[in-house]
Amino acid sequence: xxxxxxxxxxxxxxxxxxxxxxVTESDNITFSLxxxxxxxxxxxxxxxxxxxxxxxxxxxxxxxxxxVGMSVQDTTLGTTIGNLGMSEVRFPxxxxxGDTLRSHTKVLSKRESKSRPDAGLVEFEHSCTKQNGDVVAxxxxxxxxxxxxxx
Numbered sequence: 001x002x003x004x005x006x007x008x009x010x011x012x013x014x015x016x017x018x019x020x021x022x023v024t025e026s027d028n029i030t031f032s033l034x035x036x037x038x039x040x041x042x043x044x045x046x047x048x049x050x051x052x053x054x055x056x057x058x059x060x061x062x063x064x065x066x067x068v069g070m071s072v073q074d075t076t077l078g079t080t081i082g083n084l085g086m087s088e089v090r091f092p093x094x095x096x097x098g099d100t101l102r103s104h105t106k107v108l109s110k111r112e113s114k115s116r117p118d119a120g121l122v123e124f125e126h127s128c129t130k131q132n133g134d135v136v137a138x139x140x141x142x143x144x145x146x147x148x149x150x151x
Contacts, residue, residue, distance in 0.1 A: 003079035006120035
């Protein structure tokens with residue numbers, strides 16, 4: 001597996017994920033409608049043109065999903081048992097169609113699971129930047145991670 005096991009993570013480790021993603025108008029409309037979010041700020045160019053943004057604002061939930069998704073290959077691919085939660089989710093700058101996103105991850109903490117001898121909890125901080133370096137999303141996430149074989 002490409003993902004790391006609980007024992008492989010060290011507090012302070014940082015990952016600058018290689019993959020990047022240029023988001024499109026179609027991404028924004030499709031994701032918004034698939035998630036039953038009819039917010040005209042995301043799907044109606046005429047409406048959005050009359051707002052302070054002047055154009056459709058990219059759906060922040062999709063930005064969050066892309067940010068975390070970009071981290072999977074380097075961190076949790078095949079080695080996570082589950083996502084236990086996210087906190088301190090913020091979107092400090094807007095994202096628009098045509099922006100290219102990159103994701104970064106830092107390991108904040110880790111501890112053995114109290115209820116599962118085969119797992120440990122790893123707290124990640126994910127951040128996402130766009131092409132000009134602006135931070136567009138940040139969150140903390142706790143993953144329940146597999147340990148290597150338990151004796």
